[in-house]
Amino acid sequence: MRERILDAARNLFASEGYEAVTLRKVADCIEYCPATIYKYFEDKDEMVRALVEDDIAMVMATIRPSMAEQTPLERLRSFGCAYIEMGLERPNHYRLMFMTPLLPVDDPLFRKKRADPQTDSYGLFLSVVQECVDAGLFRADITDACLVAQTIWAGLHGVISLHIACGGNDTYDWRPVRDRAIFLHDLMINGMLRVPGIVLPTCPSSRPVATTEPSLTEAVTP
Amino acid sequence: MRERILDAARNLFASEGYEAVTLRKVADCIEYCPATIYKYFEDKDEMVRALVEDDIAMVMATIRPSMAEQTPLERLRSFGCAYIEMGLERPNHYRLMFMTPLLPVDDPLFRKKRADPQTDSYGLFLSVVQECVDAGLFRADITDACLVAQTIWAGLHGVISLHIACGGNDTYDWRPVRDRAIFLHDLMINGMLRVPGIVLPTCPSSRPVATTEPSLTEAVTP
């Protein structure tokens, strides 16, 4: 039943954007009365957080195939490329996950899932960065895998989120967003490498996304 | 009168966060009835956009002192540092300006102000990047000032916005946000330079902000 509610919410979200996800509409979709939802969720907030957890799993599914790459460095690069594509193909989800301050989730089970490379995509990414550090790929002064992971993440996040928030503003004469993303990605990684110049030409520009959804290169809902 | 309305809105925004900026509360503050605001603004949206324009001017005021630096490269670095501090000190304003998709502003006057280095901070930044390009500071393959400006902006934006959106989530074991910002800033600039190694130690960690406001290292309103 929780699942039926979340399904309806997901559909609304995918087809009409975040602002359309209202308790009343969700209730309409499953033909219940609005108050009923409160029997299954504390809050609207809790419902949204449940949605976000699904999206986080989606990120994991998008990211994981990159583990198949041969070397740590290739895995690192591939991660970044997959992340970029994920963010650009699902701007609404991306916005909900990473551009909206959500109340910190204090469910201890949720906390455990984080930082675990098996279930958490940040944890997985971090572990690959650590591989690179251990393999001696980075400059001597770069030893903090955490700092590296968070910095690369932030950089890619910057390109994606700025594109989502301001990409529609044509006063800026934007360069193609993927050009910016790849440029920055290479800049970061090459800047960290001890032996630079192992430059792969570009990211494979598009990779399939795991979950199914009405193909939305979604309109960003203002 | 428009100004009185905007003042009230600004106060509400600064003291209680974006979500507290409601037409009814603004009307209360200036002791008018809610409907009156519609005599001076088309929309709530137009009112918010007027607020954003003020903030944009504030960014300009924060950024401009960096023009006093001696060399193009120093100006470039100083810009980035000022921008970082601005974003970290005024998260609510930052969120409103750069993390919320706003309807594109089609006022032609507004459009003209953009891209003009005199009034638009992006334009000013771009002109400094162009200086660096013209001075031959960058690698031979880096000639597109626009791409450079947008990429550096995106990188710094990533650190700031990720901090605002997810910085409260302590499951990530965040490194200090300024460490991340400076790390990435140096990484980007040094990666672009033709002759690397002109590394200034760090940013002067804090610089005064131009406009006055109840000193808010504001709580990020969820």
Add this chain to the structure above:
DNA sequence: ATCACTTAATGAACGGCGTTCACAATAATT
């Protein structure tokens, strides 16, 4: 001074939102 006329401001309402709560319907247990 009176009238017409523009402008400023209002009160009441509309529809939508999240949320609450007393109550009805249904299912489970004894």
Add this chain to the structure above:
DNA sequence: AATTATTGTGAACGCCGTTCATTAAGTGAT
């Protein structure tokens, strides 16, 4: 069959943005 949990409901509350007919106040011409 009677009692007790569990599920679902309708109506309301207070908030929101927005609209509109109506009043109040100022202005210029006659």
